[in-house]
Amino acid sequence: MAIETLYDKDGSLNALQGKTVAVIGYGSQGHAHAQNLRDSGVNVIVANRKESANGKLAIEHGFDPKPVADAVKQADVLILTLPDEVQPDLYKKDIEPNLTPGMVLGFTHGFNIHFKTITPPQDVDVIMVAPKGPGHTVRTEFERGGGVPCLLAVHQDASGKAADIAMAWAIGVGGGRSGILKTTFKDECETDLFGEQAVLCGGLSELIKKGFETLTEAGYPPELAYFEVAHELKLIIDLIVRGGLNYMRYSISNTAEFGDYHTGPKIVTDDTKKAMQQVLKDIQDGKFANRFREDYQDGFKWFKDQRETDHNHPVEKVGKELRAMMPWIKPVDVDKL
Numbered sequence: 395m396a397i398e399t400l401y402d403k404d405g406s407l408n409a410l411q412g413k414t415v416a417v418i419g420y421g422s423q424g425h426a427h428a429q430n431l432r433d434s435g436v437n438v439i440v441a442n443r444k445e446s447a448n449g450k451l452a453i454e455h456g457f458d459p460k461p462v463a464d465a466v467k468q469a470d471v472l473i474l475t476l477p478d479e480v481q482p483d484l485y486k487k488d489i490e491p492n493l494t495p496g497m498v499l500g501f502t503h504g505f506n507i508h509f510k511t512i513t514p515p516q517d518v519d520v521i522m523v524a525p526k527g528p529g530h531t532v533r534t535e536f537e538r539g540g541g542v543p544c545l546l547a548v549h550q551d552a553s554g555k556a557a558d559i560a561m562a563w564a565i566g567v568g569g570g571r572s573g574i575l576k577t578t579f580k581d582e583c584e585t586d587l588f589g590e591q592a593v594l595c596g597g598l599s600e601l602i603k604k605g606f607e608t609l610t611e612a613g614y615p616p617e618l619a620y621f622e623v624a625h626e627l628k629l630i631i632d633l634i635v636r637g638g639l640n641y642m643r644y645s646i647s648n649t650a651e652f653g654d655y656h657t658g659p660k661i662v663t664d665d666t667k668k669a670m671q672q673v674l675k676d677i678q679d680g681k682f683a684n685r686f687r688e689d690y691q692d693g694f695k696w697f698k699d700q701r702e703t704d705h706n707h708p709v710e711k712v713g714k715e716l717r718a719m720m721p722w723i724k725p726v727d728v729d730k731l
């Protein structure tokens with residue numbers, strides 16, 4: 395079913411003029427929304443712990459990070475860019491008590507509204523602008539004159555202006571340059587969880603790790619394996635981003651294209667698609683959300699164990715060494731962030 399796609403010409407920043415927007419959480423998404431909106435002429439304040447790396451970065455970027463409750467008291471529009479697992483408790487403690495009629499509660503992912511772990515009062519607007527890209531690229535694309543496509547949704551329209559405010563927000567962060575899709579909190583939440591688990595992050599990480607392990611366990615050098623199954627991915631993805639699978643296949647050799655069709659379905663099989671359908675079902679029925687919350691209540695023990703194991707995967711070690719030899723890609727050592 396076709397979806398309405400909007401661009402800069404379909405809206406304006408007017409609905410945010412004269413308003414104070416508080417970005418709550420200066421992390422991956424928050425630092426981008428705060429700076430992009432400020433660059434777009436919006437009055438932005440930031441809430442974050444001053445002493446953390448993100449708090450210090452906010453100060454470096456010219457903001458004065460405030461405690462959450464203080465920022466809420468000074469704002470007309472709130473943009474919650476806190477971790478999904480943190481939002482419910484912080485909402486109860488610092489946000490809900492300071493909400494006043496006519497305020498706007500904005501999210502960048504529908505998780506807590508969709509799974510009803512946050513239920514706002516009826517007299518505020520509840521909107522979402524969810525970029526279809528990592529927060530750091532929301533900033534870098536904006537800086538280079540582009541923009542990351544965004545999903546836009548209105549969950550509650552107490553003011554009658556919720557859609558205009560959401561559009562001004564989406565335009566202000568650069569979404570109107572590449573496309574703003576009008577959707578619902580439910581569809582954004584379920585498709586985003588599915589995409590990040592089955593394809594973008596979960597599926598892709600396992601493909602890289604198992605491809606690397608297959609080659610190195612067969613005796614090929616780790617450097618060769620890294621370049622083959624990890625580094626070259628961006629070059630392939632860039633072709634797909636510019637011209638779809640067809641352009642990627644146009645650009646690669648006949649040998650590779652033949653192998654693409656010949657072997658692809660053996661790796662990502664019909665059983666893989668059945669597993670994807672089960673993943674989607676577990677998302678839709680809340681099973682994943684419950685698992686995520688349970689582990690959070692348990693101090694994210696399982697999550698931290700997984701993170702530690704993969705942090706030390708051999709592909710990460712050899713990759714760090716090889717990336718350090720390529721200064722033009724601006725290599726990042728996550729251990730130094």
Ligand SMILES: NC(=O)C1=CN([C@@H]2O[C@H](COP(=O)(O)OP(=O)(O)OC[C@H]3O[C@@H](n4cnc5c(N)ncnc54)[C@H](OP(=O)(O)O)[C@@H]3O)[C@@H](O)[C@H]2O)C=CC1
Nearest residue numbers: 419420421422423442443446448475476477502503528529
């Ligand atoms: N990461 C991404 O690319 C995307 C994220 N989203 C959504 O954006 C939202 C934010 O995610 P993301 O940007 O990844 O989050 P991050 O983990 O990158 O940043 C979270 C920020 O919240 C702050 N924070 C955490 N706890 C508290 C607290 N108790 N009091 C004050 N500040 C706190 C952190 O500050 P401190 O540094 O002090 O801990 C940090 O600056 C989520 O809803 C996510 O689903 C949507 C699309 C993509």
Ligand SMILES: CC(=O)[C@](C)(O)C(=O)O
Nearest residue numbers: 525526527528529586590
């Ligand atoms: C970057 C993004 O879109 C994700 C994967 O959904 C996220 O970080 O939550």
Ligand SMILES: [Mg+2]
Nearest residue numbers: 526527586590
């Ligand atoms: Mg996403």
Ligand SMILES: [Mg+2]
Nearest residue numbers: 503586587590
């Ligand atoms: Mg996500």
